[in-house]
Amino acid sequence: MAIELAEKECVLCKGGVPPLKGKALKGLLNELDNGWNLVDEHHLEKEFKFNFYREVLDFVSSVGNLAEEQGHHPEMHVGFRTVKLTVWTHKINGLTESDFVFAAKTDKLMQ
Helix, strand or coil: CCCCHHHCCCCCCCCCCCCCCHHHHHHHHHCCCCCCEEECCCEEEEEEECCCHHHHHHHHHHHHHHHHHHCCCCEEEECCCEEEEEECECCCCECCHHHHHHHHHHHHHCC
């Protein structure tokens, strides 16, 4: 049985590896909950919606704590009732499995 993405740990990228492309990306994308978009085979994006601004702030705090724990830091764009996350591995300017792991862990924060 395969380990779910959310159960894995992000692995620190030290560079020198090519970003994932093509089928590898699509296979990992299929393992994520709906709502994640693969943009130009470079990064993942998802917009999370909330009823109250307090929920937005709590979510951003939770994502920040997860980012520090995993050593993987997304961009976060905060709105009145939305948070848009953009995830990629800066070191290689593209996507690794850890980006999908982080995305899956982020989805679990909403459960």
